[in-house]
Amino acid sequence: MTQRYFAITAPGFEKQLADEIDAVGGRKIEKHTGGVEFDATNRVFYRANYEVRTANRLYLRLDEFRARDFPELYRKTRRFGWERLLGEENKVYIKGVGRKSHLIHTDRIAETVADAIREHFEEDLKRPAPTIVEEQEEGAQYLLARIHEDRCQLSLDASGEHLYKRGWRQEAVEAPIRxxxxxxxxxxxxxxxxxxxxxxxxxxxxxxxxxxxxxxxxPPGDMRDxxxxxxxxxxxxxxxxxxxxxxxxxxxxxxxxxxxxxxxxxxxxxxxxxxxxxxxxxxxxxxxxxxxxxxxxxxxxxxxxxxxxxxxxxxxxxxxxxxxxxxxxxxxxxxxxxxxxxxxxxxxxxxxxxxxxxxxxxxxxxxxxxxxxxxxxx
The missing domain is CATH 3.40.50.150 (Vaccinia Virus protein VP39)
Incomplete structure (x- = not known):
């Protein structure tokens, strides 16, 4: 079974990233400004995090749907099977982004998504929900709710710390290159x-x-989680x-x-x-x-x-x-x-x-x- 992912890189380096994604087994690769979208099995997804050198971050594409008002955003977010990825032991930070859409209030987008996730667990599944945190903190899962032209895309960060943080650079000087x-x-x-x-x-x-x-x-991911x-x-x-x-x-x-x-x-x-x-x-x-x-x-x-x-x-x-x-x-x-x-x-x-x-x-x-x-x- 494959899922859709998005790998971020510095604009201008999309070809290098696409070549690396292809080398580890990614399929249906599409280059965009600042990143590459691709299909992958779990093995290929793991390899992409562990072996790709030019990606700054990887996201799992969770769901995409139309959302022209907040009730629609809430309803369609709540129906997703969040329990496949998250549980009560997880903390989740949600960032809302709205552009060229009816929904542009970023805080309310995040709050609506948070309410939908919480009630999916507590009301639909009758189990404790993940803890929603208001600021990004160490160990918290990062969920991006991006609405563009009334299409909402939910993406979950797979990387944690930026992938350029290999784990070996403990000593830094002025203006280091990533x-x-x-x-x-x-x-x-x-x-x-x-x-x-x-x-x-x-x-x-x-x-x-x-x-x-x-x-x-x-592999560039050999010293980190x-x-x-x-x-x-x-x-x-x-x-x-x-x-x-x-x-x-x-x-x-x-x-x-x-x-x-x-x-x-x-x-x-x-x-x-x-x-x-x-x-x-x-x-x-x-x-x-x-x-x-x-x-x-x-x-x-x-x-x-x-x-x-x-x-x-x-x-x-x-x-x-x-x-x-x-x-x-x-x-x-x-x-x-x-x-x-x-x-x-x-x-x-x-x-x-x-x-x-x-x-x-x-x-x-x-x-x-x-x-x-x-x-x-x-």
């Missing part, structure tokens, strides 16, 4: 998992740890089987393949600790160094990937010149045969007479419009 975004950029760049990767402004090591996990085939683990229909043996098979596909990387550099000693310390927590100390190496000193750490050619300082941080890292300009010069001079991926604000167009740049994509990073550039030598 793990899901780092993975998506590595995929988009076409990085070869068996070649060296260098981040010359590594921060808390997000690019490098994500790359190490990709190269070792470690999920909201669907607390659903009534959660099947522990099936989950254990998914995890066991995912771990069997992993491979050891026993030599350094990932190098991180940063001028900030606190960033280097954070990166080292994060790599250790992620179980990737053996294949990563971190050093304090300014980008102006960057040279290849390996005779084997590979790729540089960087999210240089920009915005308020644009001038940090190497004196009066922007750090990315220095990086471009170092790449041109010392990294013949390597490739480079560079995240820059959308108003910057990099150039160098010895390099060829290609604008690969545009997206938002931390609320700033940016572009991802790929560079190689002419």
């Amino acid at each position: 793990e899901t975004l780092a993975a998506a950029l590595l995929i988009r760049a076409g990085w070869n998992h068996r070649k060296p990767l260098v981040d010359p402004m590594c921060g808390s090591a997000t690019f490098l740890v994500e790359a190490a996990w990709m190269a070792s085939k470690r 999920f909201a669907f683990h607390r659903w009534k229909n959660f099947r522990q043996p099936l989950w254990d089987d998914v995890v066991e098979k995912g771990r069997r596909r992993m491979r050891e990387i026993d030599e350094v393949q990932f190098w991180g550099f940063d001028a900030n000693p606190e960033a280097v310390d954070a990166a080292q600790k994060n790599a250790e927590l992620a179980g990737m100390s053996a294949c990563t190496e971190f050093r304090q160094a300014d980008v102006a000193e960057l040279t290849p750490p390996s005779e084997k050619r590979g790729m540089i990937i960087a999210n240089p300082p920009y915005g308020e941080r644009l001038e940090e890292g190497s004196g009066p010149r922007a750090a990315w300009e220095t990086l471009v010069d170092r790449f041109a001079e010392h990294f013949k045969g390597w490739r480079m991926g560079l995240v820059l604000p959308s108003d910057i167009t990099p150039s160098h007479d010895r390099l060829k740049f290609k604008e690969e994509m545009r997206f938002q990073n931390g609320g700033i419009a940016v572009k991802f550039w790929l560079a190689r030598h002419r």
